[in-house]
Amino acid sequence: MSLLQEADRNHLINEFQALTEPVKLVMFTQEMECQYCRETRMISEEVAELSDKISVEVYDFVRDQEIVEHYNIDKIPAIAIVRGGQKPKDYGIRFYGIPSGYEFSSLIENIMMVSRGESGLSAETKAWAANLQEPVHLQVFVTPTCPYCPQAVIMAHQLAMESEFITADMVEAIEFPQLSNKYQVHGVPRTVINESTHMEGAAPEPILLGKLQEAVA
Amino acid sequence: MSFDLNLGLGMSNLGGGEDNNYDVVIIGGGPAGASAAIYTARADLRTLVIDKGLTAGALGITGKISNYPGVPGPVTGAELVEIMRAQAESFGAKFITDKVVGVDISGERKMVMAGTGAFYTKVIMLATGSMGRTSVVKGEEEFLGRGVSYCATCDGAFFRNQTVAVIGNNDEALEEALFLTKFAAKVHLVVPTPELKAREALAAEATTHPKIEVQLGTRLKEIVGNGQVAGVRVHPRGGDEQTLPVTGAFVYLQGGKPITDYLMAQLETEPNGCLVVDKEMQTTVPGVFAIGDLLCTHIKQAVIAAADGVIAAVAADKYIHGRKAVQTDWK
Known part of the structure; x- marks a missing residue:
């Protein structure tokens, strides 16, 4: 069963038209998925389906030690939002815990920002x-x-x-x-x-x- | 864990869909906001008014009004506001009950973030009145984030099975007290006035709730603790001071200060904290207007606030249609 509703998916597909650079969601879970690990993985996968500019990689917190260390992940569920494509870049943006409720908008806003490559700060x-x-x-x-x-x-x-x-x-x-x-x-x-x-x-x-x-x- | 996994909540916050785009978003539905809405809606501008509730503002809790021109009265403030809203709605303005938590006025397309979602607009009108608090009680700042909170929906989950206090007399205080009953073992509702100033049905629900203990006519004197909130010292009218042992204090008191916290210091103010506006009620950011009691140099009368709203509405129409000169007539 999908977590995103049809109307929301359509809305996001439209919003993601504005994406320029590719964005990668690097998601960390484990074999026996922790509380909300499964939902966090599903959110990442379902969001990535909505644009060919967004990809998702799912890693195991226990088995994939090299990647875990590379991204400096110390708890799960975790998502690192990084720029993909020819010039990949990890800005150090992390979500620990499920990005649900109001935080779902933070996740989407971050995807847009990383793709844009502009923070918008003063x-x-x-x-x-x-x-x-x-x-x-x-x-x-x-x-x-x-x-x-x-x-x-x-x-x-x-x-x-x-x-x-x-x-x-x-x-x-x-x-x-x-x-x-x-x-x-x-x-x-x-x-x-x-x-x-x-x-x-x-x-x-x-x-x-x-x-x-x-x-x- | 008890939080709602409903992603719809988050999704609605994304905004940007067709339904969330407006020409004019008015924050506050009192006489200033409702009057502005009558004019902007009548000028075919897509108008949204976001309001915390009929009895959230100064007029909404006013008992009898007999001097509003054209309305001999006496009517209650809430009745007068309802008449204005119905008039604005008849021209196509949309009213929603919600609380604005922030605005982004940096671009031409401005954003208003409310509890239920984000709204995008060309013009923002600030009409939030002046019932903000003027002072804090002893201990309030010291224990902020250590038991003192202004948002039960945000922080309620930290007080599972604990005893908390909600201090206030309005709709917001009662709604938050009822929300806290989902987590807390007991909620003391400390009401500074002899009676509640909230919707009848809401007041009835809160006062009869088995987890809520209401203390009318009781002032909050101090929030006490040691690193964390341990109690609230209160003074019931005609009685002795007492300290209620609580671990959380949720404060929803009101005062006479312009409500501008949601602007996050994005607008220029005078040294006394008052927003700077020109004669068309426009702030220093084009497309952002401020009207009514929010402007602190004002005569606090509904008819003045209403007139402010109309002046701003005329200016907003000209702003949106890219006219340079703002004229005082309306055609």
């Missing part, structure tokens, strides 16, 4: 990212029922596009309770920057930039 933020010389890891905790969360997820992923040093994860808080506990997540979206700094809510770009500057100062 010149000031781009300049900051371009000068970055140390790793920055953003983890955006979300729930699928949170309408404010995609804004925070998309902005983190936009940042990942702008620097080799930035990686950005969506983390579905309910699926990874141990992480939610570790980072004391009791409200979403919550963005954790480099383990040390955190931010509540979907903040405007200048405020996030300020937090990032604080975190790497």
